[in-house]
Amino acid sequence: SLTDKLSLVFKKLRGHGKLTEQNIQEALREVRMALLEADVHFRVVKDFIESVRGRAVGEEVMASLTPAQQVVKIVHQELVTLMGSENRQIRLSGNPPVPLMFVGLHGCGKTTTVAKLARLLKGNGRVPYMVSADVYRPAAVEQLHTLASQIEVDFYEPHQGEEPLEICKKAQDNAVRRGCDTLLIDTAGRLHFDEILMDELREIKRVIPPKEILLVADAMTGQDAVNIAKSFNDQLGIDGVILTKMDGDARGGAALSIRAVTGSPIKFIGVGEKIEAIEAFHPDRMAARILG
Amino acid sequence: FSGRGAIDQDLLDELEEFLITADLGIRTASRLLEAIQDRTKSKDCDSPEKVKEVIQREILEILKAGERPVHIDQKPFVFMVVGVNGVGKTATIGKLAKYYQNGVERIIFAAADTFRAAAIEQLEIWAHRAGAQLIKHHRGADPSAVAYDAVHASRARSADLLFIDTAGRLHTQVNLMEELKKIKRIVRREMPQAPHEVLLVLDATTGQNAIAQARLFHEALEVTGIALTKLDGTAKGGIIVAICQELGIPIHYVGVGEHLDDLHPFNAEQFIQALFA
Ligand SMILES: Nc1nc2c(ncn2[C@@H]2O[C@H](COP(=O)(O)OP(=O)(O)OP(=O)(O)O)[C@@H](O)[C@H]2O)c(=O)[nH]1
Ligand SMILES: Nc1nc2c(ncn2[C@@H]2O[C@H](COP(=O)(O)OP(=O)(O)OP(=O)(O)O)[C@@H](O)[C@H]2O)c(=O)[nH]1
Ligand SMILES: [Mg+2]
Numbered sequence: 001s002l003t004d005k006l007s008l009v010f011k012k013l014r015g016h017g018k019l020t021e022q023n024i025q026e027a028l029r030e031v032r033m034a035l036l037e038a039d040v041h042f043r044v045v046k047d048f049i050e051s052v053r054g055r056a057v058g059e060e061v062m063a064s065l066t067p068a069q070q071v072v073k074i075v076h077q078e079l080v081t082l083m084g085s086e087n088r089q090i091r092l093s094g095n096p097p098v099p100l101m102f103v104g105l106h107g108c109g110k111t112t113t114v115a116k117l118a119r120l121l122k123g124n125g126r127v128p129y130m131v132s133a134d135v136y137r138p139a140a141v142e143q144l145h146t147l148a149s150q151i152e153v154d155f156y157e158p159h160q161g162e163e164p165l166e167i168c169k170k171a172q173d174n175a176v177r178r179g180c181d182t183l184l185i186d187t188a189g190r191l192h193f194d195e196i197l198m199d200e201l202r203e204i205k206r207v208i209p210p211k212e213i214l215l216v217a218d219a220m221t222g223q224d225a226v227n228i229a230k231s232f233n234d235q236l237g238i239d240g241v242i243l244t245k246m247d248g249d250a251r252g253g254a255a256l257s258i259r260a261v262t263g264s265p266i267k268f269i270g271v272g273e274k275i276e277a278i279e280a281f282h283p284d285r286m287a288a289r290i291l292g
Numbered sequence: 293f294s295g296r297g298a299i300d301q302d303l304l305d306e307l308e309e310f311l312i313t314a315d316l317g318i319r320t321a322s323r324l325l326e327a328i329q330d331r332t333k334s335k336d337c338d339s340p341e342k343v344k345e346v347i348q349r350e351i352l353e354i355l356k357a358g359e360r361p362v363h364i365d366q367k368p369f370v371f372m373v374v375g376v377n378g379v380g381k382t383a384t385i386g387k388l389a390k391y392y393q394n395g396v397e398r399i400i401f402a403a404a405d406t407f408r409a410a411a412i413e414q415l416e417i418w419a420h421r422a423g424a425q426l427i428k429h430h431r432g433a434d435p436s437a438v439a440y441d442a443v444h445a446s447r448a449r450s451a452d453l454l455f456i457d458t459a460g461r462l463h464t465q466v467n468l469m470e471e472l473k474k475i476k477r478i479v480r481r482e483m484p485q486a487p488h489e490v491l492l493v494l495d496a497t498t499g500q501n502a503i504a505q506a507r508l509f510h511e512a513l514e515v516t517g518i519a520l521t522k523l524d525g526t527a528k529g530g531i532i533v534a535i536c537q538e539l540g541i542p543i544h545y546v547g548v549g550e551h552l553d554d555l556h557p558f559n560a561e562q563f564i565q566a567l568f569a
């Protein structure tokens with residue numbers, strides 16, 4: 001673990017008497033390594049290490065009898081501060097049906113996550129309506145409908161040849177007619193630099209407009225997390241993030257990268273394939289996981 | 293010529309950032325930079341371009357060892373396609389059928405993902421696109437039973453190729469990894485030497501977790517090749533360097549899009565060109 005590695009660093013340094021700033025450099029190198037191994041982006045790590053350096057060379061470490069634990073404590077605290085946020089709820093105020101749009105790269109778990117959230121909302125007494133605006137992926141609509149039926153939530157049946165924007169507008173009308181109070185829009189996986197597909201999302205944003213745009217991201221994403229998040233945020237504005245497949249053993253450094261470049265809070269985590277497998281995001285647990 | 297020392301460090305830092313942001317990982321990046329230290333100290337390695345060439349050659353050596361083509365030398369030649377959730381297994385099967393369609397008369401897909409919503413329907417559409425036949429049961433059926441039927445159908449219909457699609461699963465889910473082992477056992481019991489290719493699909497946007505995925509799937513099933521998908525994105529897929537070096541698993545294919553033609557055999561030179569682009 002990081003604490004063990006740091007203990008080793010300080011053990012061989014302590015033999016030389018009082019700790020120096022140079023000693024702390026070595027400790028911070030171990031921290032840097034841990035964060036990079038956890039897939040935190042290179043630049044985000046650089047900035048983060050700089051931000052903790054001040055505390056790391058301060059009295060709380062230098063004068064400590066357990067400097068290794070102190071450094072880890074500081075790093076952990078700084079990570080929690082970075083990833084913490086008060087607005088981790090999805091905003092549901094405004095005229096019903098409140099539209100929520102889910103976006104992200106291919107295969108990150110959008111469709112499954114939409115269903116998971118619909119179930120949660122229903123459990124909280126809301127009346128969700130689901131729609132798939134994915135006209136590309138084979139059987140995408142069937143997938144969403146199967147899940148919707150499983151949780152007994154109403155969904156929009158698209159007509160042959162309907163385009164995504166049309167589908168969203170009609171779904172919105174239907175949701176109004178049926179007295180639903182939340183509209184969950186599943187979109188097709190797309191690359192963040194695909195102009196045509198990003199335009200499609202911009203149009204839906206312009207016309208609907210969604211109360212929240214949620215970026216769904218895979219916890220095992222590597223350095224590319226920064227490109228994806230920045231691009232989606234610059235082009236659309238991201239109100240919140242849902243990190244999926246957290247039931248795996250990926251350290252999840254993407255969480256820090258995404259938070260650092262977008263400033264958006266992580267609101268939920270996906271913790272399995274089953275429809276119940278969604279939980280609130282806890283920054284302290286995430287920090288411990290990233291540090292390994 | 294002491295000014296050169298400072299330039300070297302900046303260049304090495306730059307290279308380290310480049311390698312890490314390409315998902316090679318800090319350990320592989322450090323190993324590579326160390327390995328080229330001696331070569332770059334010589335006086336004919338006097339420019340950033342020269343240093344870049346040295347590191348490219350080093351990576352090429354690692355990846356070249358992973359460039360071993362698949363020989364379709366059995367009939368039916370059986371692919372078992374595995375990997376974690378959402379990486380592109382089902383789409384890759386569709387693309388592989390297209391890739392191998394020349395001179396091939398009959399291709400069969402086995403819908404052994406009996407768990408996920410609309411998994412069978414999704415594979416059915418790909419089968420239609422690729423001109424393949426589909427063996428399926430109902431959702432919730434035993435995947436080994438589907439595999440069993442598919443092997444027998446392949447033999448009975450003299451199929452050239454059989455692709456077994458499996459449900460996504462995390463390498464950490466022990467019972468699901470056992471399920472895969474069982475599918476492989478059943479296939480091998482019904483057809484000696486099959487599956488001839490145990491293809492692990494990895495997503496190029498994945499970070500260091502890909503190494504754990506490769507390791508555990510390999511331990512469970514003896515992976516014979518990797519398909520690296522979504523290389524059409526901005527991710528560089530550098531994780532395959534460590535996988536090649538540490539696990540010795542060949543990279544057989546790369547996926548570069550969502551359509552039937554978006555699959556190529558892995559080529560180390562092209563991969564490195566794209567990596568350094
Ligand atoms: N283990 C695990 N699997 C998940 C989780 N969320 C989604 N999945 C699985 O990930 C795979 C992809 O999920 P989808 O919902 O189809 O992903 P998507 O983003 O809609 O995919 P595209 O529409 O093709 O872009 C499926 O096998 C899901 O069951 C999670 O939190 N944990
Ligand atoms: N851009 C791009 N998208 C891809 C590629 N390969 C697959 N995809 C997309 O990734 C998503 C997931 O593909 P699937 O074939 O459903 O993946 P899977 O591994 O079978 O997923 P599960 O069965 O749910 O585990 C789909 O939207 C595919 O179109 C690729 O090479 N490039
Ligand atoms: Mg989807």
Ligand SMILES: [Mg+2]
Pocket residue numbers: 381382383405411457458459460
């Ligand atoms: Mg699949």
